[in-house]
Amino acid sequence: MGSQDDLKSASTLASYNVLLQVMFRLLTFFLNAFTLRFVSKELIGVVNVRLTKALVFRLMLLYTTLVFLSREAFRRACLSGEGEGRNWRQVINLLWLTLPLGCLWGALLVCVWWWLLKAPDPEAVPHYVPAVGFFCLAALMELLAEPLWVLAHAHMLVRLKVVAESLAMIAKCLVTVVMVVSAPDWGLYIFSAAQCVYAGFLLLCYIIYFLQFLGSEEAKKKSFPLDHVSQLLPTRLNGQPLINWKLATLTWSFFKQSFLKQILTEGERYVMTFLNVLNFGDQGVYDIVNNLGSMVARFLFLPIEESFYVFFAKVLERGQDVRQQKQEEVSIASNVLECLLKLVLLIGLIITAFGYSYSYLALDMYGGGLLSSGTGPSLLRCYSFYVLLLAINGVTECFVFAAMSKEEVDRYNLVMLGLSASFLLLSYWLTWLFGGMGFILANCCNMGLRIMHSLIYIHRYFQHSVHTPLSGLHPHPALLIALMMSFVLTGFSERMLCCDSGWLLRLAHITIGAVCLLGVVIVAFLTETRLVQFIRTQLLPKYSKKDT
Secondary structure: OOHHHHHHHHHHHHHHHHHHHHHHHHHHHHHHHHHOOOOOHHHHHHHHHHHHOOOOOOOOHHHHHHHHHHHHHHHHHHOOOOOOOOOHHHHHHHHOOHHHHHHHHHHHHHHHHHHHOOOOOOOOOOOHHHHHHHHHHHHHHHHOOHHHHHHHHHOOOHHHHHHHHHHHHHHHHHHHHHHHHHOHHHOHHHHHHHHHHHHHHHHHHHHHHHHHHOOOHHHHHOOOOOOOHHHHOOOOOOOOOOOOHHHHHHHHHHHHHHHHHHHHHHHHHHHHHHHOOOOHHHHHHHHHHHHHHOHHHHHHHHHHHHHHHHHHHHHOOOOOOHHHOOHHHHHHHHHHHHHHHHHHHHHHHHHHHHHHHHHHHHHHHHHOHHHHOOOHHHHHHHHHHHHHHHHHHHHHHHHHHHHOOHHHHHHHHHHHHHHHHHHHHHHHHHHHHHOHHHHHHHHHHHHHHHHHHHHHHHHHHHOOOOOOHHHHHOOOHHHHHHHHHHHHHHHHHHHHHOOOOOHHHHHHHHHHHHHHHHHHHHHHHHHOHHHHHHHHHHHHHHHOOOOO
């Protein structure tokens, strides 16, 4: 597969992933708004921080930690371009190690959640202990699908991911709604059952697909490396090692990194959970604001990062100097990186410019006075700036992790060790000073340092070539002026029209924001012609094509 084909496949995957995430967010948005009317703020806090992030959001701290630490390193290594023409039987054997690793992490984390953490009052929130076990079981069920997930991702079986995750999320939402309405006293059993249903549906969809796909004409047409179900199971290989040791050593390097990355990603939740710096009610408000503020990051930035990591890993030779690689592929990678940086920067700037003036209104419409009173609006305003940093970091680290050699990954692990320690200390100190706002400020500092490291790496990577992908971080001056004017106008509109004078003035405030946003989009369309062309040719057409 050539670099242009890799780009088309990555763009297709990113496009479908964005659609999938938009559907997820719409489902969970309405489901959360529904469940907010049925449970107390304290229950939301326990479910979010100890178990499910925001009642019905897909992942919780326990679930995220177990799944991420068990599979992330394997995904990074096995989806990289390391060792083209690899023996996929060896890769499958390596991927099955995620399950015993998950069992070890599960046993450790369940003990921590049962005995080291302060359990909530069983009268207020019953069934906490069995719920921990159920969520661990759901995580292990999802890990069973990991070899199939990597196979599908590596061979760009796009529709499988979309259908599987869509059905799993719909089933999870239906179970949650039915149980919240019919048996609200079941408490955490509701969310435990929903998470188990999600993991079960996901696993079942992958199994059914590969049962009918392996050995089919479609598989032969795609030159799929496996042709029988038995080859999906761990097996001995005649005259060959059980696993690809080159990939195994790369996996170990990424494993050390994934442990540190998890601390940087979920650090504030660990501080909240282990140090009890916020009460359950404040934890609930913070977590809902956190998930609401990161909506765009999750349904747009994350799919871009995941999909184009595969592209960069296939096009670039890991650890090779840019002058020793095929210059056509280096040029394509540079152009794609530049356009991606400009795209996420533009989206991040729009969220920052408009987020300040519409935070209160968004929270009031979403959760009523439960969220719009108190610190909620201030948290969301601060988070709107953090989203800008998330956008830039996602794309830059996506490229860096695809281009780094094993030795560079090991060196970067030391950097992440320092970042992790400083982030945890900073989170505790700033939260003690500023409450929930301190977590966002600590995240901004952490993200800024990670961006700085990635920018330095990218600059050095391309310094001996004619390519300058970091120019994607320089928006047109006219676009910056339009964003600044929108910020001022919407801020004035909020002060004059929103949000205690009835729905008519609220609609006027929304209308002013819509007009300003339209103006920004028009200016971007006229000034960022290269970005517009990239979106037209690489992203938008993919929605209508019937690629698999």
